[in-house]
Amino acid sequence: MSDTHPSNDPAGTRDDIEAVDAAVASEEDSPNIDAPAIDPPETDPVPAPFEVKFASRVDRLPPYMFGRINSSLYQKRRAGDDVIDLGMGNPSDAPEPAVVEKLQAASSDPNNHGYSKSNGIANLRREVASKYYRKYGVNLDPDHEIISCLGSKEGFSHMCLALMGPGDTAIIPSPYFPVHMYGVILASGNVVSLDVADPDKFLRNVAYTCENLTPVPKLLIVNYPHNPSSAVIELDFFVEVVRLAKKYGFLVIHDFAYADVAFDGYVPPSFLAAPGAKDVGVEFTTMSKGYNMAGWRVGFCAGNADMVRGLGTIKGYYDYGMFQAIQIAAIVALRETEAAVEKQSLVYQGRRDVLVNGLRRLGWKVDPPKAGMFLWAEVPEPWKSRMSTMDFALKLLEEGNVAVSPGTGFGAAGEGFLRMSLVENEHRLRQAVRQISKCLAEK
Template sequence: MSDTFNPDTPNIDAPAIDSPTTDPEPAEFEVKMASRVDRLPPYMFGRINSLLYQKRCAGDDVIDLGMGNPSDPPDPVVIQKLTDAASDVGNHGYSKSNGITNLRREVASKYHRKYGVSLDPEGEIIACLGSKEGFSHMCLALMGPGDTAIIPSPYFPVHMYGVILASGNVVALDVADPDKFLSNVAYTCENLTPRPKVLIVNYPHNPSSAVIEADFFVEVVRLAKKYGLMVIHDFAYADVAFDGYVPPSFLSAPGAKDVGVEFTTMSKGYNMAGWRVGFCAGNADMVRGLGTIKGYYDYGMFQAIQIAAIVALRETEATVLQQSQVYQGRRDVLVSGLRRLGWNVNPPKAGMFVWAEVPEPWKSQMSTMDFAMKLLEEGNVAVSPGSGFGAAGEGYLRMSLVENEHRLRQAVRQIGKCLSPGRKGADSVASSAS
């Protein structure tokens, strides 16, 4: 019988093992992205942004009508309040992720004053780090693998890719005709299995500037209740409208709070884009879901910014109306200038963009992306090609109204010169079309 094993006794019969003198050749390290990232296409505006950067580095004066980045400052009283609040040491700690109480109360006050909508600041309003952040996190709260959202087409990129990043699927429906859009929503719900879970609407629409009247949202609520759709309305351009048009709030439709929420922002009418102040309001369960996601992701916005936002909402309504008049003047300059060049352009009733059809013979001879690159390369004018907003945008350009009227007139002159007969490229396209 063998002796009992003693772990402290060395095994003298075991062969010696030499330590390796070299590590094995390592395999090439690979970073594997999540499938949600792999589903994202290449950034559509990458070529334009790269050339825009190169030209500006070379000293070219490029007029940028591509990004809707407000160039005007907020009301001075808002900036002063931010300065005062930032000087208060009590405002530099973590803030509540759903927004301070007085800010949410001020949002409720605006909804009641402007739209006749009653909201509970505690359960039906949440502050976001801009409406884009709120929208994206709402998609995470509502959607998962196998879920489908109906979105407007052409689409603002986050409406498509916020859903995709939440692992959802997308059905894109044309927004040009509001009645047809609603009819297509009903058809999709009747014929798609499983039915769509979320309906995303966006009026005034970005990029096409399409608008609707209040009865549109009455039908949206009816369809949502019939088919079990949760509704998200992106109301980013609530405060920028022209010619007496007042964009209606989704929440003003009877029963809207039963089925959905609305996102608003202070980026546009208040000229506070870099401040990142947005709001989600409406259905308490959906607001709570967004709050749950945000509780894991952030500690809310800087409290001094929230205090300044309260002053903006409370005291600068006249400034917001004046800003709309500024955008209306810019719209008139750009639309009339393009029409003089022979472009087919309809003046928008709201928003910060002109949605312009590419003129012939260019539309038939080159893609919208190539046409936009031509305007940038030869005319020093940057625009957003419609194809960047999905296939329905092909043949159109989105031109922002952030430059002043003088710069917009200059942009029209440079576009006209770029496309005039006799220029290299212009003659060849014209001759091939004839």
């Protein structure tokens, strides 16, 4: 028998091939730990733009109407131009020295630097009650019917949050101070605006709105002396407001920001002096104007105890109250500087006369206001027919270096009018008139 080698055996050859194939197959099935699990893309995908979505209450706000004026004013001042600013009602006079000295002393006391209660210290609320009784004959409970605010604007806005919601409607004056409109809108409420030029007509329109709108408006907002138009009323107006409020079931907020600035013997009445006013509403006051304390942010809400409590609830979640040293200084201002407040009104009255007389000499139709810090002036012809109020205001700024507030910043009813503040001294106001005259001279 002869010996044979496996390599010469066809069957053996086939077995070897099958073994090799099995080994190769086994290697192909084994994972390669050096290879990436997923092949990377050749380029990274372009990310979608990141978008910040605001709440609908913010989307409902229009562009800021004074933006163009403020931007031009800023650019001109950066370029070194001496612009006379009659646009903003920002008092240029200083508070009384005794008030500033009290602030300095109170600020030095470590006990005044902690959190302050949001409704204000008791002695400040008592001083507000004292002023209401002394000036208007109104009795107020300082513990339940008065609350301090970080300026009246903050208090008003938070009161709207306490009262208004989706589906609720407020009646506001027209033309309107912006917070009267947008404080309601930011609280998700709706607005009906009524012309304030004729107080009797305004009241008739309030009654008509309540008779024909369903549901009946929840809130009436009034503002006398009025900003921007400087319209004024007598106490019988508020008597009728209270009657209508009780008849139709709406609440009332009176913005009394210009309570302390009045001329020619006129005394602006307090809403709370009307019989039954505390049953239906509140009044906001401030120390920004007559006391020259705008930057201090000291305001008050007084009146209906339930509404005051509602405002306090909102404020309790939003703030801790104003710096206690400021509150202590405000007590001194209320207690000791009433004569200075009356003197300040005379200062504004002198400025009013300078500006009114100067514009009248230029042919403008201007009625001297009885109260407030503003002149509401009709744009003269031929400019009123030639251009919008915004364009006219920009012309005065860009060509005359005088800044004013175009009436359209206070709603459509303000078209054709300018608001001019009385914060500059008499010399600067005369200079403003000269610059306006030169700007409008026919070329």
